[in-house]
Amino acid sequence: MRILVLGGDGYLGWPTALHLSSRGHDVAVVDNFARREYDLEMGVDSIVPIAGLQRRCDVWREVSGIEVPCYVGDLVDPDFTHRVIREFRPDTVVHFAEQRSAPYSMIDQKHAVYTQVNNVVNTLNVLYAIAEIDPSIHLVKLGTMGEYGTPNIDIEEGFLEVTHKGRTDILPFPKQPHSFYHLSKVHDTHNITFACRVWGLRSTDLHQGVVYGQETPETAQHPELATRLDYDGVFGTVINRFCAQAVVGHPITVYGKGGQTRGMLDIRDTLACVELACLNPADQGEYRVFNQFTESFSVLDVAHMVVEAFSGSPEIVHLDSPRVEKDEHYYNAIHTKFLDLGLQPHLMSAETLASIMEVIAQFKDRVDPRAFEATVNWRHTTNHLPTSGTLLPR
Ligand code: NAD
Ligand code: USQ
Numbered sequence: 256m257r258i259l260v261l262g263g264d265g266y267l268g269w270p271t272a273l274h275l276s277s278r279g280h281d282v283a284v285v286d287n288f289a290r291r292e293y294d295l296e297m298g299v300d301s302i303v304p305i306a307g308l309q310r311r312c313d314v315w316r317e318v319s320g321i322e323v324p325c326y327v328g329d330l331v332d333p334d335f336t337h338r339v340i341r342e343f344r345p346d347t348v349v350h351f352a353e354q355r356s357a358p359y360s361m362i363d364q365k366h367a368v369y370t371q372v373n374n375v376v377n378t379l380n381v382l383y384a385i386a387e388i389d390p391s392i393h394l395v396k397l398g399t400m401g402e403y404g405t406p407n408i409d410i411e412e413g414f415l416e417v418t419h420k421g422r423t424d425i426l427p428f429p430k431q432p433h434s435f436y437h438l439s440k441v442h443d444t445h446n447i448t449f450a451c452r453v454w455g456l457r458s459t460d461l462h463q464g465v466v467y468g469q470e471t472p473e474t475a476q477h478p479e480l481a482t483r484l485d486y487d488g489v490f491g492t493v494i495n496r497f498c499a500q501a502v503v504g505h506p507i508t509v510y511g512k513g514g515q516t517r518g519m520l521d522i523r524d525t526l527a528c529v530e531l532a533c534l535n536p537a538d539q540g541e542y543r544v545f546n547q548f549t550e551s552f553s554v555l556d557v558a559h560m561v562v563e564a565f566s567g568s569p570e571i572v573h574l575d576s577p578r579v580e581k582d583e584h585y586y587n588a589i590h591t592k593f594l595d596l597g598l599q600p601h602l603m604s605a606e607t608l609a610s611i612m613e614v615i616a617q618f619k620d621r622v623d624p625r626a627f628e629a630t631v632n633w634r635h636t637t638n639h640l641p642t643s644g645t646l647l648p649r
Contacts, residue, residue: 256533257281259345261330261381262352264308265290267397267466267525270482271349273473274526275533276321283343284308285352287329289373290483293359293490298641299626301483302499302618303469314479330377333384340384340392347393347533350381357401357434357578358489358631362638367435374439375446382450393536394458395529396447398440400518400548400588402462404431405581410588413460413544433580434633451542458541459532464518464548466525467494468607469614482522484614487626494519494557496627498608501565502615503622508629510576513555514583518548518590521601531596546590549600564608577629 258275262268263284276282286308294300306314312323326343328335330352340348353374354360360370378396385392403410406429415428427448430441450456469484485491486499500507520528528547537543552560558571576582594600601607615622631638 256346258347258349258533259283259343261285261348261350264288265351266483268351270471270474271526271529272323273315274471275530276323277319277473278530283324285326285339297487297489299487302486302615302621303481303484305481305483306479310479314477318476330380331373333380336380337384341388345392347395348381349395349529351397352377356490357436360434360436361631361633362640370436371439375442378443379446382446385456386454390454390456395532396458396460398444398460398462399437400462400464400546401437402430402432402441402444403428404433405584405586406431407585412546412589412592448542451540455540457537457539459537460544461532461547462544464520465492466520466522468522468611471523471526486622488629489631493554497558497561498611499615499622500627501561501569502612503619503624505624505627506570506572507558507561508627509554509558509571509573510578512582513558514553515580516551516553516586518551518588520549521607523601524549527598528593531593531598535596545592546588548590550602551586561608564605565612577632579633
């Protein structure tokens, strides 16, 4: 297949592009380097050093003999988006290219507005480009499990059968997201559903859980093929953060009781799920949702698993939560669609956690312990970060 990976310079987009390329697909990547600019803005950096995008593509050509062209530009610009899709003419667009940090979106008004404009407008541009250039292009869009929030009923895959006053319908599952970032994904979901219904486009919306890990079979082939690994209080996700904290001897920072439960998955399963979605496209006019995670754990469970996998004995601390989340809640989310398509999950294990910590240990001097601090409080409309505010990407 011809697959265009939007956000192909990011944590997940880059290894997905390599995976799809190694599996024989013709792949091109698109990025505007916004993610690298957030690092400059926040004064932090990936633990694992990463090469520039052009260099990464050159190294991949040397290692595999395969060309992955890159398009550098902002998908918020409709002319750029149309040009790339017209020029590359993909069978599938895989869309990772959004601002993806909940804390970043909660810094202040400017960051909330940036997040929603960037995410919602660039996805609208992609929908228009597909509708005008070739409506048969399958859009595989990265959404999030956080769109659903934590309701006191089972979470279905996108839709819920509802009986109301004697009548029954299948309706979108209710959304109760917990940040302006997660809300941007809900807005995308509505726009994509509408475009499928009205223009007959086809899309698979991957409601993905929290991803952990760094190395994939393709990125392991050369140090300059490595993908990023974040640990800071704004972009670091929970398992990767806890692993970094254990390695550098920082206490493991559980917010509140640690009773928040989330769907989670190994980075290698993200790659496999995206390929399965590409190879098994939605029907023309269909909008469907796959819940993309393999297991669920509470934050406290994860902290204990990291402690067990680490050879030292890291301390677990409970901090006042900077977020507004339930301390404990029911959580049972259905995730059978990828298993039905043949996904063989990499379930969380002490070996996997130890291998993430081994990667971190190689670069532990790059970890600035001050960056672990959770600097964004959901209750404040304005958070004053030491470094933020001047370099917000355009
Ligand atoms: P990332 O920030 O590392 O990658 C996103 C990439 O998109 C970056 O390289 C960024 O520069 C690019 N981008 C952003 N806006 C753009 C624009 N307007 N034009 C062009 N490029 C743009 O994020 P990630 O962790 O790789 O996540 C990828 C996707 O998966 C996101 O949509 C995210 O919401 C979703 N997701 C991530 C996780 C996770 O745990 N990392 C979990 C669930 C869902
Ligand atoms: N948490 C802690 N301590 C920490 C960091 C986080 O207790 O040091 C807790 C948070 O309060 C939260 C949970 O861990 O309850 C997960 O936090 P996270 O930062 O790992 O995940 P989240 O903010 O939800 O966002 C991440 C990605 C986002 C993706 C989402 C999937 O950044 O792009 O959409 O995971 S999901 O959580 O399913 O919505």
